[in-house]
Amino acid sequence: MSNKNPRNQQPTIGEVMDQAGVGRRQFMKYCAGITAMMAMPPLSTAAFARDLRAARRPSVIYMPFQECTGCLESLTRSFAPALENLMFNTISLDYNHTLQAAAGEAAEAARHAAMEENFGEYVLICDGSLPTKINGAYGTSDGHTFLQQLEEAAEGAAAIVAVGSCAAFGGVAAAYPNPTGAVGVADLVKDRPIINVPGCPPMPEVMTGVLVSFLASGVPALDKHLRPKAFFGDTIHDRCYRRRFYDRGLFAKSFDDEGARNGWCLYELGCRGPTTYNACATIKWNGGASWPVEAGHGCIGCSEPNFWDQGGFYEPLTAKLFKERGQAAAAAAAGVAVGAAAAYGARRRQKKLAGDAE
Amino acid sequence: MSILEFSRGPMLHFALIVFVFGVLWRLTATFLLGFRQRRSEPRVTKGQAMAGGATVLGMRSWPHKEFIGRTAFGEAVGYGYHIGLFTIVLLGAPHVLFWQNLFGFSAPWWPTLPGGLITFISILTVMLMLIATIRRVGHPVLRRISNFDDYFTLVILYALMLTGLMTVLGIGGRYEYILAAHIISFNALLIWFPFSKLMHAFYIFPSRFLNGYMHAKKGAAK
Ligand code: HEM
Ligand code: SF4
Ligand code: SF4
Numbered sequence: 167m168s169n170k171n172p173r174n175q176q177p178t179i180g181e182v183m184d185q186a187g188v189g190r191r192q193f194m195k196y197c198a199g200i201t202a203m204m205a206m207p208p209l210s211t212a213a214f215a216r217d218l219r220a221a222r223r224p225s226v227i228y229m230p231f232q233e234c235t236g237c238l239e240s241l242t243r244s245f246a247p248a249l250e251n252l253m254f255n256t257i258s259l260d261y262n263h264t265l266q267a268a269a270g271e272a273a274e275a276a277r278h279a280a281m282e283e284n285f286g287e288y289v290l291i292c293d294g295s296l297p298t299k300i301n302g303a304y305g306t307s308d309g310h311t312f313l314q315q316l317e318e319a320a321e322g323a324a325a326i327v328a329v330g331s332c333a334a335f336g337g338v339a340a341a342y343p344n345p346t347g348a349v350g351v352a353d354l355v356k357d358r359p360i361i362n363v364p365g366c367p368p369m370p371e372v373m374t375g376v377l378v379s380f381l382a383s384g385v386p387a388l389d390k391h392l393r394p395k396a397f398f399g400d401t402i403h404d405r406c407y408r409r410r411f412y413d414r415g416l417f418a419k420s421f422d423d424e425g426a427r428n429g430w431c432l433y434e435l436g437c438r439g440p441t442t443y444n445a446c447a448t449i450k451w452n453g454g455a456s457w458p459v460e461a462g463h464g465c466i467g468c469s470e471p472n473f474w475d476q477g478g479f480y481e482p483l484t485a486k487l488f489k490e491r492g493q494a495a496a497a498a499a500a501g502v503a504v505g506a507a508a509a510y511g512a513r514r515r516q517k518k519l520a521g522d523a524e
Numbered sequence: 525m526s527i528l529e530f531s532r533g534p535m536l537h538f539a540l541i542v543f544v545f546g547v548l549w550r551l552t553a554t555f556l557l558g559f560r561q562r563r564s565e566p567r568v569t570k571g572q573a574m575a576g577g578a579t580v581l582g583m584r585s586w587p588h589k590e591f592i593g594r595t596a597f598g599e600a601v602g603y604g605y606h607i608g609l610f611t612i613v614l615l616g617a618p619h620v621l622f623w624q625n626l627f628g629f630s631a632p633w634w635p636t637l638p639g640g641l642i643t644f645i646s647i648l649t650v651m652l653m654l655i656a657t658i659r660r661v662g663h664p665v666l667r668r669i670s671n672f673d674d675y676f677t678l679v680i681l682y683a684l685m686l687t688g689l690m691t692v693l694g695i696g697g698r699y700e701y702i703l704a705a706h707i708i709s710f711n712a713l714l715i716w717f718p719f720s721k722l723m724h725a726f727y728i729f730p731s732r733f734l735n736g737y738m739h740a741k742k743g744a745a746k
Contacts, residue, residue: 412639414638501547504552505550508553509554
């Protein structure tokens with residue numbers, strides 16, 4: 167509550183909303199949408215809205231590491247409702263070298279200023295993995311490795327939101343043989359609250375939803391992979407509208423067969439829905455227009471650790487199991503040999519006993 | 525590597541190898557043992573002896589008139605349990621997919637039953653297994669002739685069937701853990717199989733047949 171803290175001089179989100187001419191009803195509708203999306207009880211909406219209005223506009227530092235900008239694309243090009251964009255605008259995005267006008271030294275100076283002013287208060291968003299081999303030299307900017315930058319930026323962060331499967335788990339860059347030694351933020355930072363929002367890319371509604379819920383009520387309940395349970399609590403398969411076909415054993419066998427045309431389950435075409443936790447099946451993509459499984463493609467499990475090293479995306483989950491038939495044949499031959507030897511031994515004993523008896 | 529990847533990756537691989545090795549060991553050893561020399565004159569032709577074998581195979585698979593009052597219940601439970609088990613494993617969609625993937629063929633003709641029906645059959649089958657267990661523990665003779673093999677096999681089967689049900693019903697924890705537990709139970713079954721009573725799957729019919737065949741040959745079959 168001290169006045170030295172610059173965050174106390176920031177307007178509250180309510181004030182920002184008022185200034186932008188957002189009506190109370192529109193704001194409540196937005197909050198109701200968020201709480202519904204997070205499966206919070208309807209009665210909690212009012213309290214959520216109150217807390218969110220009272221929250222001060224946060225300073226956000228967005229650090230891109232070894233990334234493809236897909237996550238940022240997902241976030242900024244979302245077809246999300248205007249208010250949701252506005253929500254994103256209410257945060258004070260103090261650094262994002264892709265979006266900001268300032269570049270080079272000026273941008274870095276702005277980042278350092280924001281970090282100093284808001285030490286201990288700012289939200290650090292990261293996307294991209296962190297290359298660790300040769301002391302992090304695979305990823306540098308402004309003369310510093312990503313490793314150093316993360317360490318420095320993490321120190322004063324109130325919380326870190328690792329956006330995308332790369333920042334969360336290492337991602338595609340970490341795929342075998344992982345030449346750069348890529349890892350996720352949580353593999354390196356151990357002493358800050360970390361919220362993982364994986365996905366390749368993550369859903370824009372989930373990214374903003376996580377930010378907003380963090381502002382209103384702090385770090386949400388997380389699962390074992392540090393993903394907010396509100397969005398990653400159910401598997402794709404749990405919520406998939408093709409589930410009734412799975413349950414009836416009706417599977418598309420190729421992308422253009424009768425089954426595919428009838429909208430049958432895509433499990434045999436490699437769908438990873440049963441072991442993938444994400445919100446695609448409920449929130450859907452592009453403003454609720456559709457989502458991968460609805461568009462006819464199996465889920466590739468993009469919000470799960472290691473999804474990049476699970477064999478072909480079009481192989482059913484268990485397909486890769488018994489490829490080494492040579493080993494099975496060898497085991498069979500060894501079994502026959504041991505069995506024959508055992509029988510031979512037994513017969514000799516038998517004969518000997520018979521001889522003794524005579 | 526997650527526990528699920530481990531269970532359906534290296535552990536399954538290992539279990540399959542033990543299974544193939546162990547089963548062939550046991551089968552080869554048994555079949556190469558040979559038969560004791562029969563000194564008596566064959567009373568019937570080879571064909572008749574074979575028919576005798578087939579008859580006993582059939583007869584032994586049905587309660588005997590004389591004892592039907594005492595054995596019918598146990599046999600009914602046994603039949604019910606086995607039919608349930610085979611239905612689940614051969615007609616349940618996830619299992620059918622598993623077999624196809626395992627052996628690397630695609631069989632669009634392979635029929636499957638609706639998931640709800642399989643779940644219902646699974647619950648019935650678990651109940652039958654429970655009855656069989658209670659009978660084993662409660663029956664004075666059965667109890668005395670039961671050994672570690674009988675109970676350990678039951679433990680594995682309970683684990684397998686209960687985790688299977690939990691996977692479907694979504695109870696007991698996160699899907700990938702329960703599924704991993706299910707596959708680990710299956711792996712345990714594969715490893716235990718060749719060295720336990722589970723080998724009856726291979727022995728039961730040949731041994732019934734041989735028994736009848738021998739008796740017929742000696743003229744001892746009716
Ligand atoms: C109560 C009985 C059972 C039920 C309800 C059941 C149900 C299931 C279900 C729902 C799956 C999930 C597949 C997936 O999501 O990928 C599964 C997998 C599997 N089950 Fe069962 N099961 C039962 C008994 C058995 C038995 C007796 C066996 C062994 C002979 C067995 C072997 C397997 C195997 C090997 C898998 C793994 C497939 C994979 O790798 O995806 N199950 N079972
Ligand atoms: S399409 Fe995928 S997620 Fe949907 S029911 Fe089939 S396996 Fe599950
Ligand atoms: S459907 Fe699966 S692979 Fe596709 S975006 Fe959703 S979680 Fe990722």
